[in-house]
């Protein structure tokens with residue numbers, strides 16, 4: 096494996112040419128860790144550094160690259176950042192697979208600080224330090240600087256770079272839609288893309304709203320079945336008496352209310368992918384029948400005597416701990432091993448350090464389009480901090496819903512702290528909260544009703560994926576024009592909204 100070391104050249108290094116002064120931090124480190132390639136930055140004059148570079152070339156292992164960085168002063172953070180960033184960008188993108196170490200000892204404290212900032216965030220690296228007293232040592236910096244602490248622009252640039260650097264399997268647009276810069280999630284995207292190429296069942300585990308369906312769709316879209324249907328079914332939402340007919344279909348007259356033949360989801364997904372969400376909610380008897388279909392590749396519709404062959408790839412998901420359910424005899428072990436051939440376990444949002452800001456930016460852009468807002472949606476600093484402090488028990492889905500609600504509340508495209516607070520309240524405020532406000536000073540009936548209206552407008556738009564016609568139907572409003580009028584009365588201009596959301 097290629098091994099690269101990066102460092103500034105410091106005063107003690109230049110002094111090392113004089114035989115009395117020891118090796119200096121750079122040479123001492125190179126002798127110890129033996130990299131194949133070393134990249135050095137210096138801000139001394141090239142004439143002063145030339146003898147040192149000659150000398151170093153004689154004594155150091157591997158290939159040396161040194162470049163002059165023009166700094167207005169050795170403590171100017173901005174110039175140091177530019178020089179260090181340019182070097183790391185070049186080296187990290189040219190050698191994405193290499194073992195990368197940054198020697199932080201040579202140079203000024205400002206140079207050290209910039210190495211740590213960059214090496215902990217956009218250009219992940221191990222750090223080394225060298226001193227005459229302690230020798231050469233790895234530096235353990237027991238903290239993470241997540242993308243949340245970086246300015247917006249650089250957080251997303253870094254995201255792209257890290258994705259590029261860590262992507263041996265080419266990612267298609269479908270996987271690009273899964274916004275993340277978190278190393279575990281990027282590994283999961285890789286694994287999912289690899290699994291997509293094999294026609295095996297996949298089990299996606301994770302809390303609600305972590306992106307299980309998004310992964311399932313991405314897998315389908317890059318698989319050989321992409322030209323065929325993707326059918327999603329939430330097993331937890333089907334009444335037990337309808338589970339068989341929903342899965343396998345029924346014939347006309349099979350039971351009261353069966354007025355015509357109806358294909359089940361297996362048949363609807365024929366040739367394609369069936370996504371069974373909340374698989375852990377299936378009753379014991381439904382589990383037996385599902386197992387049989389997976390073993391034999393045939394279904395029997397309710398009321399039918401004939402078996403019909405089905406060719407479907409199954410992707411299942413659950414937020415439950417299926418291993419525990421197996422131990423408690425709630426889930427069949429044989430079914431588990433049938434569906435859990437490829438397993439992806441998505442971490443909750445609270446564990447994906449660095450993902451919040453990129454997701455927020457992504458959703459603000461999508462919501463702006465959905466709501467047809469002209470100017471870019473922006474967050475006030477306090478609103479941003481509030482979003483970053485939240486634990487997000489409903490994960491990415493809840494983050495999106497909160498931003499959508501806040502965007503409906505916001506004035507002039509600026510989402511303030513109060514908008515976010517109100518939007519967050521919307522997730523917990525029950526009818527009693529709304530019904531039991533004290534009358535008198537501060538009570539404002541119009542504002543309260545407006546609040547409720549905005550809550551439901553947002554909820555319907557979210558549920559309908561931004562399609563106004565469907566949202567209007569969900570709200571019992573006569574037409575999408577009525578919905579548009581209501582949105583307009585809250586200062587939004589839905590005339591510009593696309594008919595389909597960009598999500």
Ligand SMILES: Nc1ncnc2c1ncn2[C@@H]1O[C@H](COP(=O)(O)OP(=O)(O)OP(=O)(O)O)[C@@H](O)[C@H]1O
Nearest residue numbers: 272273274275302303304305306307308309491492
């Ligand atoms: N990493 C992500 N990048 C962009 N959008 C995301 C991401 N994760 C989730 N989303 C969005 O969040 C919403 C919820 O995601 P999804 O439906 O895939 O979650 P889920 O785990 O299947 O949820 P549930 O268990 O509640 O069905 C969707 O609108 C999805 O597009």
